[in-house]
Amino acid sequence: MNSESQTSGFSPRDQGLKANAVVSASGRGLPLRGHDIDTDRIMPARFLVAVSFDGLERHVFEDDRLADPAHPFNSDRYTGASILVVNTNFGCGSSREHAPQGLLRFGILAMVGESFSEIFQGNAAMLGMPCFVASRESVELLQTLVEGTPGIVIAADVDTGIVTAGALRIPATVPGSLRDAFLSGQWNPTAMLLDRFDEVRAVAARLPYIAGY
């Protein structure tokens, strides 16, 4: 990972200070099969009763993991994994940023999947976590490979749109302008939004509901 803010010890205090380019992510994989996995499952609502994101890594998929001892997040085989490999519509439902915050604090640096919910993908991007989109066949190959060889290292490249693992090489792209945001190091946009604030005030002044109709 090229971004310093992706190392362990990440805290919200770092946000906005280290808007570094995210060009690639690499690490061991964590295959999580299933479609439409919602953010209530990733981070059950009772863990949102807090004023900080600290400690959320302990509760990622808590209910699913308690219900299923064989859940991949419980498995020693994937300890230390940092690339989550998922199927369709991952992160649907609630906009709670607690879901990607928990995954990030758990050690996930990037995700490869068939598709992601829009809000989740945007929230992850704000934390410097790219979501790579690949075909069903590619994701199936990658999940099967990691399940068979948990130690294999996955390398995901934002720039080339290629994900490799051993001899496997699949096209997987970060969609839309998020790709450019990662490559230019501008995935954390607050500074940009404040940059030319006279233009913001000019737009506001023209809006009928602000000008008094």
Add this chain to the structure above:
Amino acid sequence: MADTLFRKVWNAHAVRTLPSGQTQLFVGLHLVHEVTSPQAFDMVRQQGWGVPFPDRTFATVDHIVPTSTQRRPFLDVMAEEMTTALEGSCREFGIQLWAPGDENQGVVHVIAPELGLTQPGMTIACGDSHTSTHGALGAIAFGIGTSQVRDVLASQCLSIEPLKVRRIDVNGALRAGVYAKDVILTIIRRLGVQGGVGFAYEYGGSAIDRMTIEERMTVCNMSIEGGARVGYVNPDDTTFAYLRGRRFAPEGAAFDRAVKSWRHLASDPKATYDDRVSIDASEIEPTVTWGINPGQSVGIGERITGDPADEAFAFMGFTPGAPVAGARIDVAFIGSCTNGRLSDLEEAARVVRGRRVAPHVKALVVPGSHAVSRAAEARGLHEIFTAAGFEWRGAGCSMCLAMNPDKLEGRQMCASSSNRNFKGRQGSPAGRTLLMSPAMVAAAAIAGEVVDVRTMLRGVPA
């Protein structure tokens, strides 16, 4: 040039194209609640950014408030801390807050339209995925995450990409006993829970045109359940009549000027869409979800179909080929930002009047806001519900997501007027949710099992 409301509103609020390629979009109304904002306020504070447009942000407390009493301090110390944190932040940055106990407190997506804050042509953002609700008044409203809440506080802007627009026409007449909830559940079932990813949904057609604003809010609210981050209805005379006289709506001559400008916002007849879908309103039945996502639903007269290996069957305890009618329930919940408004309670009360909740069912009504409570009580609805054995509670999100003391226990089955039937959503990891209209929830509460509300509406005056 002919254009859609989405693109007109987008263009009016676009500040510039950022170096990242995304659009810097001005947010006209920012709504804040206690769950997704404390970390955002902390980040703003730590960076020393401040809040340049404090009068464009409004806050309330809804997710964690107890609905049995709003007396402070709350028994849940963390809930109390979150509320105190929001009170402190709002004081510090000069933001209007409607705190627990205040006459305007309520679910954020209920109070903003109620107060006239939500207006056509606005861009609206809130750290909550059901922000799409506000599209019912012709606004473009986005659910956002906490880092984006930080951005809006600090800059009143979002860094965001434009959406495609899918026009969804619902034409024809809804049959008696079929409600806005059934319409949106049918749309999600048809287009899928991820069919709307990348799209804003524009709802129209004669069935939508005839809907009240509260009904349109139910439809727009669940856009996100279909994967669409934004849903809206073009503003029309129904919209303007709803807004007139509300606290934050323009008054007098300004209102007339506003109506004139609002009319121009509606999508032009010749506007082009990225996709179009048409649904026949007369074919929609009272609809109930049987699975673990909001797309897994059937009409009350249908049988459940699907792959028996789908985890939804094992989790819910249904089998392929079974009907959803007759499923025994333990809990009935009427409320939420989807269906916690006065008209929802009125429809449910029509079913409940003179009947009794089944002895094994725990039934509760949670009005969406203090204002809804007051209006319902003025009409005596609370007496109809309590006489039947429902609990009549205070305003909040309550058992829609169970962040307060209202939770399912064990494998309880809940007939719910809320928006999500995800595993564990209602507070018990094994708890089960059947989504349906408030009238259908009322009918299920009385029968003790899922029934066709139409059988209970025969002979009941409208």
